């Protein structure tokens with residue numbers, strides 16, 4: 022079997038066929054998959070009836086398991102979480118705001134793998150926005166303004182007690198096991214323009230989900246700049262709309278993409294299994 026790649030024809034994204042993810046992959050196949058992933062930023066493998074063990078093994082091929090703050094792991098699977106929504110659920114849709122996963126952490130994850138268990142017949146697409154393209158398309162004056170700037174990231178909009186998934190939401194009967202926390206008020210700085218550690222390309226690294234300011238800038242000025250960047254970075258020409266099918270495994274790169282969940286499936290359940298992937302430790306050069 023040889024690997025085939027079908028680009029989405031949109032700003033990023035490709036379907037990958039010709040590999041069986043229910044079996045261990047050779048190092049050569051893993052290396053090819055990582056290459057395809059770095060090129061297309063988000064790749065999806067349709068028709069892979071994987072077990073949770075298969076999912077964990079696949080993710081480990083891409084990079085070490087990462088942590089998931091504020092979401093409880095599945096019992097017996099320390100690094101797998103359920104993205105679950107019941108058919109009759111009324112709480113806010115999880116992750117509907119554009120974001121790069123857990124960018125408020127000191128070392129945000131490199132990637133995320135998400136496996137489709139139950140997919141509604143309508144709605145529930147995931148949107149991805151190419152942040153290399155977003156950065157490249159900025160006016161030169163804006164690039165100069167942000168090239169050395171540091172963004173202030175925080176989980177507070179979502180996970181602080183008064184946040185989107187806070188105490189009030191919990192009372193409504195959320196199916197996802199989200200643990201809102203005081204610690205979500207902490208902040209962390211990351212470059213507004215980051216260099217991707219594997220491709221060396223520059224990408225915009227702010228998001229309406231987790232970026233709450235620009236270091237050293239007056240509130241009014243940083244709010245205005247962030248509003249401008251938030252509007253720019255998800256313009257339709259940078260966006261790929263990902264349609265799920267049951268048994269599809271999707272792998273995205275958090276270092277050069279934003280993503281957002283969508284609704285539109287009221288009355289239907291949706292369930293995916295998720296593994297966060299951290300940066301690979303640098304490998305020593307061969308002598």
Ligand SMILES: O=C(O)CCC(=O)C(=O)O
Nearest residue numbers: 104116122146147282295
């Ligand atoms: O449910 C989705 O479509 C995306 C969820 C998400 O943002 C995530 O799992 O990181």
Ligand SMILES: [Fe+2]
Nearest residue numbers: 116121122280
């Ligand atoms: Fe996410």
